[in-house]
Amino acid sequence: MxxxxxxxxxxxxxxxxxxxxxxxxxxxxxxxxxxxxxxxxxxxxxxxxxxxxxxxxxxxxxxxxxxxxxxxxxxxxxxxxxxxxxxxxxxxxxxxxxxxxxxxxxxxxxxxxxxxxxxxxxxxxxxxxxxxxxxxxxxxxxxxxxxxxxxxxxxxxxxxxxxxxxxxxxxxxxETRLPEEIAAQHTMNALVHATIDEAFSPAVITPGSTTALDVAWWIRQRFHDLGVDPWFQPTVDVQRPGLPGPTEHAVVEAGDLLHCDVGLRTLGLTTDTQRNAYVLRAGETAPPAGLAAAHVVGNRMQDLVTAAMLPGRTGDEVLAAARAVAGAEGIDGDVYSHPVGVHGHGAGPAIGMWDAQDGVPGAGSARLHTDTTWALELCVRVPVPEWGGHVVRMALEQGIALTAEGVSYLDGRQTVLMTL
CATH class of the missing domain: 3.40.350.10 (Creatinase/prolidase N-terminal domain)
Structure with missing residues (x-):
């Protein structure tokens, strides 16, 4: 298939x-x-x-x-x-x-x-x-x-x-997937991406009126209307200068950085995705260069993790290898990637956890195998000059498949900030 x-x-x-x-x-x-x-x-x-x-x-x-x-x-x-x-x-x-x-x-x-x-x-x-x-x-x-x-x-x-x-x-x-199951997860990720595209658009968000929580519930309702289930409550959060960190309890304003965490379940399989968008101010046609650059750093962190994901390595070995190169390149970030298949947080090796960046006892010692699918989940922290040096937390999560041919992205990954 x-x-x-x-x-x-x-x-x-x-x-x-x-x-x-x-x-x-x-x-x-x-x-x-x-x-x-x-x-x-x-x-x-x-x-x-x-x-x-x-x-x-x-x-x-x-x-x-x-x-x-x-x-x-x-x-x-x-x-x-x-x-x-x-x-x-x-x-x-x-x-x-x-x-x-x-x-x-x-x-x-x-x-x-x-x-x-x-x-x-x-x-x-x-x-x-x-x-x-x-x-x-x-x-x-x-x-x-x-x-x-x-x-x-x-x-x-x-x-x-x-x-x-x-x-x-x-x-x-x-943890192991048939080729047909991987193909299904590809299509499932496409459905998630399309839903996020619609959620992060003027069709759903009116700056100054719509709350981050409104958008999260819109995604939940959209899944229901499409005939698929969430495996967790979707979340949407806002970052802007002056806020102490990402918050789900804010009205969306022009100039905000939006982030979502979304996962659906159908056909006995799951997805797990995080994407980011910028709300344009009047007269803007693109995000501030510092925010765009922060997203590029997040993509680079993804590259470091996928390059380290070699079959036979343990999750802890992948984590250490990726973080070592990230440190040498001056990237401040965390890796907390996990298998995703039958379960959203699936069986198999853990490649870090948000609160375990030196290795994960037990699950981190499990070895990677081919024909498995993953949520490539991580974040980077980058100061944004246009925001007075305010540090943004750019969190990314994307479905990937690890096969004999290497790592492939399920329906592609986000490489630039969305705008609305």
Whole structure:
């Protein structure tokens, strides 16, 4: 699928068919390699209705908006690939049911019968290593609830000795994108960019009347009207001389620097974007040169981070490399980039956090892989001569894809300040 083949928003029925097709391909094409990397030949993913493992939600049919009762999935690495199996009272998409009610013991409760069915399936598979979703580092890979954890280990009996955390497997599953998914994220970013273009225009903003909060709610409403969801409340803030810093609680005035932070969710994927605009004063045809130059510095910081994003490096190594060159060039800035895919703040390496510029314990030691998508998020601080040396915080965030060909921007990046 090319980036232009997908038109958003899709009707819900088409979305479901697309997502279910992706799921089948991910299990067939991606999961065997991930299980081999992790050394796990049976992956148990367990969740209950309204208390779902984050991984479980990515494996359910698109028509399932939650688990049903307790849903137990067994991903078995076979010589031919991965066999997706389910122990559930309800059919789970393309997962083959391995719960035969005829084998239930008379008098057993639903719960007891289900756990017994799990044990029978594990006995038949006789796995060497069983992976479960527990992790001290990634919340996305820590979805096995305490109660289910205890019940599962008790039911597994001697197989419990072969249980290991599936953190690496869960992260690889969540962070890796099919080419079709990357193409969809390209189109999703285009939709975000178009929405921001409209939000930062005279069609929405009347200087002296419109507030930054008005614009944020306009974006939220626009997403709703388009049939896509935000994954966080959009924010819009203002900077100008005399204000102590960016503020969301101001009326937009001519001469202001506007900034937004926006993310949408559709097709089971997310985006995360920040862009900047200048409100022209009467007689102006371009932003002050100092503001335009500050944005160029932000673009340079983006270049330094993407140049350091080499597969196999850890997030902390990318952060250190980018910041070292930035320091040598006299750039004052912070880097806090993160994977973005199924989740907005996705599973995978953290390249800094706004309050952790020397490395991120745990997540910063994870290594970069190809076929992943990211929010390239950072800021620079630059004094603006036309504003009496007032320091602006130029914050940028743009979706990117890291593939075997290198880093590419999803629907391009902002290289000049927008004006209105």
């Amino acid at each position: 090319t980036a232009t083949a997908l038109q958003l928003p899709l009707p819900l029925r088409e979305q479901a068919a697309l997502r279910d097709g992706w799921l089948d391909r991910r299990i067939t094409d991606l999961l065997p390699g991930f299980m081999d990397e992790a050394g796990i030949d049976l992956w148990l993913v367990v969740g209950r209705e309204y208390h779902e493992d984050p991984v479980l939600m990515t494996m359910l049919p698109a028509t399932w908006l939650s688990a049903r009762r307790r849903t137990v999935l067994l991903l078995h690495r076979t010589a031919d690939g991965v066999a997706p199996l389910a122990v559930s009272r309800y059919p789970v998409g393309s997962f083959a049911s391995v719960w035969d009610p005829a084998q239930d013991r008379p008098g057993d409760s639903h719960e007891r019968a289900q756990w017994a069915a799990v044990r029978r399936a594990v006995d038949r598979i006789a796995p060497r290593v069983v992976g479960i979703d527990v992790s001290p580092t990634f919340a996305h890979a820590d979805g096995l609830a305490h109660t289910d954890h205890e019940l599962l280990l008790a039911e597994l009996g001697p197989w419990a000795e072969r249980v290991v955390p599936a953190e690496q497997l869960a992260v690889r599953w969540l």
